[in-house]
Amino acid sequence: MREFGILYRYELKKIMQRKIVKIATVIVFALILGTVCAELSGNYYVDGKVYDTHYHMMKTDREYARKLNGRKINQDLIMEMQDAYRHIPENEREGRYSLTEEYQDWARPYSQIYQFVNMVMEKKTLSDLLAWKADENELYENLGRRIEEEREDAFLTEEEKAFWREKEEQTEKPYTFYYAEGYWKLLYSSYGICYVLLLYAAVCLADLYTREHSLRTDQLLLSSRLGKRQLYWAKALAGMSFAGMASLILIALVMFEVLFIYGTDGFQMALQYAGAFFYYSEPVSVGTTVIIVYALILAAVLVTGAFVVMLSELLQNGTAVLAVVFGMVSVTMFFNIPPQMRLASQLYAYLPGKLLSLNMGGAFSLRLVRVFGRYLTTWQFVPLLYLLSGAAFLLIGKWAYGRYQVSGR
Amino acid sequence: MENFGTLYRFELKKLGRKKMVWYTFVILLQIVIVMNIGDLVFRSYYDEFGREMSTYEGIVQRRDYDRKLSGRAIDDDFLKEMQKAYGESKVVAYEYEEDKGDTGLATIGSSHISSVAVEDGRSPHEVVEDHKRYRGIHTYVWSVIGPVAAQSVDAAGFYQGRRDLILADCLEKQHLTQAEQSVWKKKEEALTIPFVYTYCEGISRLLWHVNVMNYLWIFLSAICLSGIFAQEYQLRTDQLILSSRYGMLPLYLARICAGITVVLGGTAALYAAETALVLGIYGADGFFAALQLCVWQSSWRISIGGAVLVSFLVSLTAAVLCSMITMFLSEFFKNGIAALSVMAGVTLFTVFLEIPARLRGLSMLFHLLPTKLLREEGFTDNRLYFIFSHGFNGMQIAPFLYLIAAEIFLWAGYRIYRNRKN
Structure with a gap:
């Protein structure tokens, strides 16, 4: 087991030292942190003349809304x-x-x-x-x-x-109003942030196992007297923990930026107040919803990491792995399954990209899952699903890794 | 050039033998098929009487009614007939009973029956028939000037309202200069008024789907070509090529040409499939209909079919550019994953990003990207690119810019390819 710790640290180092990972990390962080509050920059024009600045407009609306708290x-x-x-x-x-x-x-x-x-x-x-x-x-x-x-x-x-x-x-009626713009902003930004993080995880991890084959080090590893089992798990854990940690740091920075600018008040505002969630009868606050949503993003990144690990060993081609993930992410962005096809549309809604669409078909879908006689909502069920799926992906990857033989070179 | 033809054929063969190229093409083709027939197979359609029918039957029914209106000028008479058919809005719901035949109306949620006029003596059946008959023109007028105005506007008000809406949009969202506004006014004055209503669902869908088709051929080029140069380094064949007495230019150009051929061929095949499906389901009517029937905000004096052809041609030049960029990145990074990441990442990124129009130069440049230009908005952006005091819009200038940019990437890529050392 001592070797496991050493292997894990080395695999983590290998991931972090890759140029593509460094560049992708800088780009993703700059992109998200630079654009999440970008609509507050610049002026608001009316008929070609400067009317006000966006930031001042936000501050004015905030001041007014706070008076109604x-x-x-x-x-x-x-x-x-x-x-x-x-x-x-x-x-x-x-x-x-x-x-x-x-x-x-x-x-x-x-x-x-x-x-x-x-x-x-x-x-x-x-x-x-x-x-x-x-x-x-x-x-x-x-x-x-x-x-x-x-x-x-x-x-x-x-x-x-x-x-x-x-x-x-x-749910308590009539609703009580609170200014909660920071939390609404975090909610509505989560969709884009999730997509970027899913692609980021795929880019960083697509080559995790395929490099062994392309650099021909797999022959060396096959002849190791310590076997391959620990190496597989060390690589998988290093990859997923890297993706998870990077996502967690980014999420923390996003929350800090948004709440610093918009304010932290309104955590207790009812989720149903917003037009996008009026139908959702769960008595939950917008602040709690933000925590749930960003926890789901983290879970989505981890399960995507596990999926990429499995694919990279099954396909043995980093480009193919990336193509599959990009393709799946793109399809979930553009296509929907009609709600009449109940099972298909419900399963489709559990895919990481679709889950964070935050509407009728996403994490706050009205459809329930019955587990051991109890009804679970989508956001309650999905973490369990992701845990099981992630484990299954890792085990399939392990099986493929264990069976790999060097031949035909 | 030594052996260029042989090299080209071999590079084409190499690409053709890569499983990923075929898998990608087949998957993209399936996406095109599902995009067009998915609704037909997986959705059902409820008519105004609450009777369930297949979506295809619904399409055929709408097409038959709309074809009867084709050829009519959208003038005062036509608008009055439409307004009389739709009558006053009053929400009325009846319980549907089988033995009442079609004298009852079923409610399936209030969204399915939004208005039934009973005050002018028409039976519910007659009202629904009138709605079906004038649905096409009603939907069009509604989409231009809104539901409230649609019920009372005359022809002069309709065309003026349309112009006012476009002008307001131009000023607020596009920040047109005076010169651009006067060019736009001239274009508007050149349009043939009144518009002639034509059933044009099929040909319009081809235009609406251009946006999605964009992403398909961009992914095709990114996935198929990202490893084209990178694999030399991965497979260590670059040393062999460096020692060839024929030099590297013929090989480089052969690879470029093979890559572009594959992507152009794939793009054309995807468009052919899309066209066959759409026109097969919805019909080819409306090729010569005014573009304003499909994209009402546009001031282009061109037919919908013409706009589709323009989009297709611009797509092909954009496909050449994207292929060139992918292959350049493949050589630049010497890593297929990096090349694919950049292409796919930038493409998806442009979905979310919008540059405010007040940053005029940057916004106009951004809107020349294929993902921003090749959509309906490409025909409604009235900002002009002035070259030698002649103004060109994005669709006119983009093909030339794409080909020039492709050439720049071609030679930049060659410099890197030629100057690399083992």
Whole structure:
């Protein structure tokens, strides 16, 4: 076992000293850290003239939103919002009303409430929303109706619907508003970050086993009296731990950057407040969701690492391994399986790239998995699945590694 | 050049014998097939009466109705007929009962039946028939000026509304200069108004799919060619080549030509498959229809079929460039994985990245990349590249730039290839 520690350290060193790994690491870190908050840079233009800076606009909206922290989205707040928006002149309401002084002075502080109410009530125009007689009960009934429609569209079974109805009863209504832009930003960035990290893991690990064959050192290793078993596991562990550590450091830096800029408040904001998650009846906060999502990214990177390890030994061609991973990642970006094909679409949603699409078909899908008589949601089930899959990939890779013989050279 | 023909044939054979080339091509071909027939096989379609039918039946039904409208000018009369057919919006739902025949309407979620007019005396059946009859033109007008205006606009309002929307987009998103705005206005004035409605689903899909086809042939070139020079070093045959008395130029050019041939052939085959499938399912109608029926934001005076051909030709030149870049990277890094990583990484990266239009020069350069240019937006970007005071848009100038860039990479790659030492 002593050799295992030495082998592991050497394999880790070998990975870290490769030029392609160094270059890929620098590029990925620079890319993600440089672009995650890039929309705050520069000016906002209206009709060709500088109107404001994006950063200042964010700070202004943050200040306004913070004034509403802790307030329930109830009858009073909805009516306040409508009264504020009524200051916008009628003839401006169908155009670019956000440029009017009335919007800036009166309505903008309530813009987040307006977005939520409009998302639920689905009014086509501002005038339609102002014509609606504010009714808290109608708002949440409409929300409930739309949630039921989403469950129909997801082709859920009756048991699944019952599960979600029970969860819905546990969610506190009316929702309490908190400014939580930092966490929303982290959530919506997770999709792109996940894809980049999956490709990064593939680039760093594609050559892990194939280099032995291309550099002809496999003959030397085959003749070692210590056998190959420890070497295989040392390589696999070095590769996966490198990918995992790099991803963890990057995720920590991203969280630090985003929360430093946007602020750390709003951890407890209900996930359902956002338009992308209104249907998700689990009583979970946006802060907790961020932790879950980034933990899933880490799990996805590790299982992809295991997959690459297996492939690199099966295909014995680093380019082919990379091509397979890039191909799979690209397919999950562009294609979907119709929800009517229940099993296929559900399995497809578990693929690392698809999982982080964070919509009906991803980690926050309404579909459940029954495990030992208990229903698990997607984000609860997937870590188990990845653990089993990762183990299976590593064992298959080990089997292929053990059977390899040098011949035909 | 000594033995160029022989070298070219051998390099072609070498590429043809690589299993990965064929596996990649077959997988990409399957993606093209699934992209086009996946919906037909795996989805079902519910008509307005809640009756389930296959997606193909739904396509045929829509095609038959839309073909009856083909040839009509989108003028006041046509718009009035469409608006009368769609009537006032009122959400009405009935329980569907088999024995009521088609006098009832089924609800399958409120999204399937959004409006039924009952106030003008039409039966629900008549209303649904009217909807089906004018669905094509209604969808088109709706997509241009929105659902509210579609119900009351006249022809003058429709065409002016379209222009206003394009101008607002041009100013806000494209930051057009005065010169570009006046060129755009001239192009708009040259368009034939009113547009003539034509069923053009098939030919439009060819244009819409160009974006996805891009990624397919880029991956084809990246996967097939990333090892073309790198394998010399891996297999240690570079020493043998260095000692050849015929020099390295014929071999280098033979490899380049073989690589480009394979990628061009693969790209053409993928496009041929795509075209056959799409036109076979949706029909070839609308080749000569105005581009504005498919991409309403465009001011190009060209037919949809013309736009498809332009996209195809630009794709071929882009394929030459991507092949050249891949082979250059293969020689530069001497590592197939590095070459593939850069190509695939940059390609996927351009999916997520957008350069704000206010950084005009950088944005215009970025939008010349094949992944950004070869899509519908390539026909709606009104920014111009001025050469000797003549303005060219991206689609016009890109092929020349791609070929020039390919040549630069060709000679840069040769310098590295020639100057390497063992």
